[in-house]
Amino acid sequence: MNSSGRNPHAHQRQELGALTSRLRREARKITGPRAAILEILRHHPHPLTNKEIFAQLPAGECDLVTIYRAMRMLEQVGMVKRFDFGDGVARFELIEEGDDGHHHHLICTHCAEVVEIRECFPVEIEARIAQAYGFSAVTHRLEFFGLCPGCQK
Amino acid sequence: MNSSGRNPHAHQRQELGALTSRLRREARKITGPRAAILEILRHHPHPLTNKEIFAQLPAGECDLVTIYRAMRMLEQVGMVKRFDFGDGVARFELIEEGDDGHHHHLICTHCAEVVEIRECFPVEIEARIAQAYGFSAVTHRLEFFGLCPGCQK
DNA sequence: AATCTATTGCAAACGATTTGCATTTAAAAA
């Protein structure tokens, strides 16, 4: 029943206990707001904005600023990955232990539906680009945009 | 001596006259600020931020707000392409007539050096993704990041 | 030259994100 590192896109929910122990290992305190945030993240398969997380939280559970701070912290310790859909709002997705969370999305430009994409930019092409210009540690940021079935005319 | 549509990455400078006539064709006025902005864009091979354009402008030539408005207008009429390097600041690059300007960049995460990239995400893979999820009019946003030769240790 | 309307400058508004600071509180120590 072990799922370590296999299909990174199965979105198997990580247990809250595993998440908090990851935090503890990083010498971070497990607080009410943080547990609540992790609880929300672990039930969402797609990236969430700070405001969306805030909206999911039971009213008064915590301040929006606390969410901003928590997400930045979770990103630093590698528990969430920050995504940029180009609309000026940061989005965050929980990632598995050991995984760097690198992946992509297909976003409907009309209704904002999100599809998780497994395909990545071909490594050999990326390597060729890196070499061609003498760059090292090259990575990429890639998102797809289009019209989902429901939004086509 | 015609360069229509050939190498889209040769960055051959478009004449200011050609640019202004494009504007006139779109029923836009050729003003001092606009001519100055186009003059700057046409001498820069990489995307520029509003502020960078502003800084290049002879002091007092025009207001920063005017640049914001001009860039939005130029984008609307298809004369510039907006790029997003993920740092929350919009960048603009002049594009050739008839070209949609779609291309990518390799950006040094340390010194911000920019390299223009010709390679694009393989069309067949994009088509497969589009089809797999029933999306239409699929496009992508892709940028590469790494360490340039001068910034590696 | 007179007219018409787009464009501009300046100030103010905005939305996302960050920061300062006093107060609370989780976790370590006693």
Place this chain on the structure above:
DNA sequence: TTTTTAAATGCAAATCGTTTGCAATAGATT
């Protein structure tokens, strides 16, 4: 368990990029 201590929180205010309202200005057209 109580005490101690540093981290985390709430609230207000600041920052940053970008947009908007409005009166004044100036291209383009007659």
